Amino acid sequence: MDPDEVEFWGEKSPIQIVPTFNSPAIYLIGGDVGPFRATIPCRVPLWVALSLKRQQYCKIIPPEWMDVDTLTELRRQEKAASSSFVKMPSEHYMVEAKLLLGGAADDVPRADEVKTIVKDIWDNRMAKLRSSMDSMIRNSSMYAAVDNLTLMEINSVRPILPHALNQLYRMKMVKRGLSQGSATLTHTRTAVSFTGS
Amino acid sequence: MEVDNEGETEMASLELEDDDDLTLEQVLEMMEVAWLNEKFAPEILPHKREIVELLLGQITYLEERLQQLPSTDFKKGIHQMEIDRLRYLLTSYLRLRLEKIETFHKQILLEEEKRADENEALYLSPKELEFAQEFEQDLEAHLAANMNFCPNWQESTATERIVQPNLNSMVFLKAKKDVEGIAIDDGKAESSDLIDLASGSQVLINYNNVASLVKNGDVHLI
Numbered sequence: 001m002d003p004d005e006v007e008f009w010g011e012k013s014p015i016q017i018v019p020t021f022n023s024p025a026i027y028l029i030g031g032d033v034g035p036f037r038a039t040i041p042c043r044v045p046l047w048v049a050l051s052l053k054r055q056q057y058c059k060i061i062p063p064e065w066m067d068v069d070t071l072t073e074l075r076r077q078e079k080a081a082s083s084s085f086v087k088m089p090s091e092h093y094m095v096e097a098k099l100l101l102g103g104a105a106d107d108v109p110r111a112d113e114v115k116t117i118v119k120d121i122w123d124n125r126m127a128k129l130r131s132s133m134d135s136m137i138r139n140s141s142m143y144a145a146v147d148n149l150t151l152m153e154i155n156s157v158r159p160i161l162p163h164a165l166n167q168l169y170r171m172k173m174v175k176r177g178l179s180q181g182s183a184t185l186t187h188t189r190t191a192v193s194f195t196g197s
Numbered sequence: 198m199e200v201d202n203e204g205e206t207e208m209a210s211l212e213l214e215d216d217d218d219l220t221l222e223q224v225l226e227m228m229e230v231a232w233l234n235e236k237f238a239p240e241i242l243p244h245k246r247e248i249v250e251l252l253l254g255q256i257t258y259l260e261e262r263l264q265q266l267p268s269t270d271f272k273k274g275i276h277q278m279e280i281d282r283l284r285y286l287l288t289s290y291l292r293l294r295l296e297k298i299e300t301f302h303k304q305i306l307l308e309e310e311k312r313a314d315e316n317e318a319l320y321l322s323p324k325e326l327e328f329a330q331e332f333e334q335d336l337e338a339h340l341a342a343n344m345n346f347c348p349n350w351q352e353s354t355a356t357e358r359i360v361q362p363n364l365n366s367m368v369f370l371k372a373k374k375d376v377e378g379i380a381i382d383d384g385k386a387e388s389s390d391l392i393d394l395a396s397g398s399q400v401l402i403n404y405n406n407v408a409s410l411v412k413n414g415d416v417h418l419i
Contacts, residue, residue, distance in 0.1 A: 001236065008282070009229075026272050028279050029221045029255060047282070048275055057271065143381045143392065144401040146369060151419060154369050154399075162367035162401070169365055169403070 006152050010095025011047040016061040019052070046096065050103045060104045063096060065089035068110050071117040078124050083132075085125060085148040094122060094152045125153060133161050140168045221255065224248055225283070230417045232290045237369070237418035238411060239362040239404055241297045241305055244322045245290075252287060256280055298329045302336070303359045305329055368404045370416045372396055379406055 012030070018041050025034035033044045041061060044052075052058040065071065070089070077086045090096055097118045105111045129149070136144055142165065146154060219227075231245045259280055266273045298305060298321070305321070306329055312319055321329065365382075372394040381390045382403050394400065399419065410416045 008285075021271075023272070026275055028275070029252075029259075029283060030225050030279065031222050033275075047278065051275060051278060055271065055274075142367075142403055143390075146399045146401055149399065154419060158369075162369075165367045165401075166363060166365070169367075 001155050001158065003152070003155065006092075006155050007095050007099070009151060010092035011045065011050075011099070013046050013090065013092050013096060014043045015046050015049050015063060015096075016041050016043055017049045017052065017058040018061060019058045021057050046099060050099060053104050053107075060100065060107045062100055062104075062108045063090060065093070066097065066100065066108060066114055068113050068117065071114060071121070075117055075121050075124070078121055083128070085128065087148045088150055091150055092152070093118070093150060125149075126156065129153060129157060133157060136161075137164055137168070140165075140172070142169065224251055228252055228286060228290070230414075232286055232293075234411055234418050235290055235293045235297075238408075239364055239366045239368075240408070241294060241301065241320055241362075242412065243318065243320045244294070244325065246322050249287060249290070252283060256284060256287075294325060295328065297362075298325060299332060301360055301362055302329050302333050304361050306333060307359075364405045364408065366404050367401055368407070369399065369401050369419045370407060370411070371399045371419050372416045374415055376410060376415050379410070382406055 018039060019036040020038055021036060022038055023034060023036040025032045025036075028048075030045065033048055034042060036042060049058065049060050053060055065074070074086065074089070097114070100108055101111055101115050108114055132144075228245065228248050231242075231248065235242055259276060263273060263276055263280075266276075309319055309321055309326065309329075319326070374396045376394040378391045379394065379402070381392060382405065392400075394416070404411075407416060411418060
């Protein structure tokens with residue numbers, strides 16, 4: 001999946017905004033938003049929030065976890081759990097951080113620090129993910145629980161991990177076929193030679 | 198002029214297979230799941246025709262109503278964005294299916310024939326079926342016209358050239374409800390381990406072990 005497509009899913013996450021305008025509710029297919037009253041917070045999908053923010057129709061209230069103290073604690077837990085992944089406060093934490101710090105950085109307190117810590121957490125998780133991928137392929141296991149991994153993280157090991165495992169599976173099937181002496185592998189292809197002739 | 202959810206009343210009464218009344222929001226969610234499944238499943242899945250047609254109708258309806266809104270209304274931008282997002286979702290879904298049809302046309306047509314013989318529900322929509330058949334005819338005609346330099350071409354029968362999806366490919370999935378006793382095929386021996394999935398858990402697993410669960414909606418691919 002394209003990272004933009006992961007972002008597309010992340011943009012559906014709800015977020016609180018403080019509108020600066022009054023308007024009756026907007027009836028969207030994905031659920032109604034509003035009604036909007038100036039200064040009264042309401043919940044909208046992230047893509048609506050960012051669009052309103054661009055037109056300076058609202059202030060965005062960052063999600064609770066997007067706060068230096070919470071994130072520092074999360075970073076500590078992530079480092080302490082050396083072989084497992086900590087449950088993230090949001091299924092799309094990376095997308096939300098990227099979009100909010102990009103499009104609404106003035107609404108996030110201590111945005112630079114938040115950015116650094118989120119990046120640290122991401123790097124830490126990616127390092128763990130890479131080492132578990134490595135051990136998975138070494139043990140050639142064909143099943144893995146990936147609880148607590150977010151969509152963006154899963155997507156980052158695609159297509160290489162599933163692809164590598166597919167190849168391993170093929171090799172195992174060949175072995176199984178040979179040991180049983182079955183005729184499943186009689187279909188051999190002669191190599192085409194482009195030299196000489 | 199308001200763009201409102203009048204459409205919803207007529208849509209909400211539309212009944213899908215389960216005889217449940219669904220809101221547009223739920224239909225949209227089903228579409229999103231269908232997109233994810235189609236994106237990651239190696240084989241073509243049953244077409245979600247009711248949902249696609251319903252949402253396409255909704256796009257047309259909304260666009261007509263949007264024409265009537267003055268362009269100064271800020272709501273127009275939001276509605277337009279939602280329509281664009283929805284259209285992306287639908288076209289991407291249909292394109293994914295067409296890609297699969299082009300790659301596996303022969304195998305898909307054979308399976309559809311088998312399904313038709315056994316009176317099972319077809320996986321392709323009538324238009325997709327038409328596309329697949331035309332694609333196959335054109336390809337065969339093209340190959341017949343251009344492959345005569347290849348000495349063994351005539352002898353190799355069409356069945357030898359069938360491209361099959363790798364149903365054993367590894368996929369990521371998320372369980373929507375508790376599922377028990379999924380057999381894991383690790384490729385080594387006939388004996389296989391059984392695993393249980395709790396609702397909400399995510400695993401990396403061989404597609405073949407879970408294909409029926411994807412089709413009946415107990416799990417979805419991610």
